[in-house]
Amino acid sequence: MNGTFDAEGVRRDALAAIAAACDLAELEAAKAAVVGRRGTLTAAQRSLGALPEDERRRTGAAVNAVRAAVAQAEAARRAELEDERDRVVLAQEAIDVTLPPRTPPRGALHPINETMDAMLDILVGLGYRVVTGPEVESDWYNFDALNTPVDHPARTLKDSIYVRSLVDVPPRADGTTGILLRTETSPVQARTMLAQPPPVYVVIPGRVYRQDTPDATHLPMFHQIEGLAVDTDLSFTDLRGTLAELARALLGPETGLRFRPHYFPFTEPSAELDAWHSGRWMELLGSGMVHPNVLRTCGYDPEQVQGFAFGMGVERMAMVRHGIGDLRLFVENDLRFLSAFA
Numbered sequence: 001m002n003g004t005f006d007a008e009g010v011r012r013d014a015l016a017a018i019a020a021a022c023d024l025a026e027l028e029a030a031k032a033a034v035v036g037r038r039g040t041l042t043a044a045q046r047s048l049g050a051l052p053e054d055e056r057r058r059t060g061a062a063v064n065a066v067r068a069a070v071a072q073a074e075a076a077r078r079a080e081l082e083d084e085r086d087r088v089v090l091a092q093e094a095i096d097v098t099l100p101p102r103t104p105p106r107g108a109l110h111p112i113n114e115t116m117d118a119m120l121d122i123l124v125g126l127g128y129r130v131v132t133g134p135e136v137e138s139d140w141y142n143f144d145a146l147n148t149p150v151d152h153p154a155r156t157l158k159d160s161i162y163v164r165s166l167v168d169v170p171p172r173a174d175g176t177t178g179i180l181l182r183t184e185t186s187p188v189q190a191r192t193m194l195a196q197p198p199p200v201y202v203v204i205p206g207r208v209y210r211q212d213t214p215d216a217t218h219l220p221m222f223h224q225i226e227g228l229a230v231d232t233d234l235s236f237t238d239l240r241g242t243l244a245e246l247a248r249a250l251l252g253p254e255t256g257l258r259f260r261p262h263y264f265p266f267t268e269p270s271a272e273l274d275a276w277h278s279g280r281w282m283e284l285l286g287s288g289m290v291h292p293n294v295l296r297t298c299g300y301d302p303e304q305v306q307g308f309a310f311g312m313g314v315e316r317m318a319m320v321r322h323g324i325g326d327l328r329l330f331v332e333n334d335l336r337f338l339s340a341f342a
């Protein structure tokens, strides 16, 4: 600056640059070029001191006039650019609430669990408590405690799945370890009675295992629900009433029922219950009065208390409820099958 401050030139350039700024960053740069540390106006201001008195006053006034004009133009352009920026941001962030939602696929209970829940609901409603027991079981609970003879065929490797033991157990005469995947939920009857005094009203849901090749009507793993009631003055009538209630709640109030004499080692007398369904008698469950030997083994006095018990397959009930013809569908995890229950 050589004393002649070109106020008109600085103002023209500054206002042109401000008007040309396309965004807030460009506007900031245009402003800095005039009033920033290295700005033209700042330089003019700095050199005022070297000017003679009257020229200093004139130039000082011119500098201030340009500064005011620049500030005003800058503020006006800033307001425009901020408006523009807000419009763009609002448009970008807008949410169209009229778009159809993306519905996540809905899961469903597995039909076995759904059926098991329905069966347990009914029994819990009758006053039973749900208890569970281990799937890896000793042959004492699975057979001996349940009055099963040592030579009963169910004990053999042909029917039961024995497991290797992690601890050293002396080999049995029958060649098994005596540790097996439970073949029924009945051992939990013995576990329950050994753990508490009467009265007992329990239902026992769970998986059971047998040596079977999978086909439409067999699986090596399936589910049972077991019931056990022990109290004073329980008779076969109570068993009949309880099972009729359960069967009719599951299959409909008009369902025809019949008891057939049967044999189980742990009940005497024993009976199977059939239900009239789809034009034929269908076997529903096994049941009976708890054998005095079982009560005695579990520390109960058969002179003081009586009991009844029943056990039923969940898969069979699920097949009836849902009209399913092949057991293998339950374990194949084919979504086309499972999503039908959603």
Ligand code: DAH
Pocket (backbone or CB within 6 Å): 183, 184, 185, 186, 226, 227, 264, 266, 267, 285, 286, 287, 288, 308, 309, 310, 311, 312
């Ligand atoms: N445990 C028997 C089975 O798997 C079913 C059964 C029958 C259970 C009679 C019982 C019962 O509690 O009393 O075939």
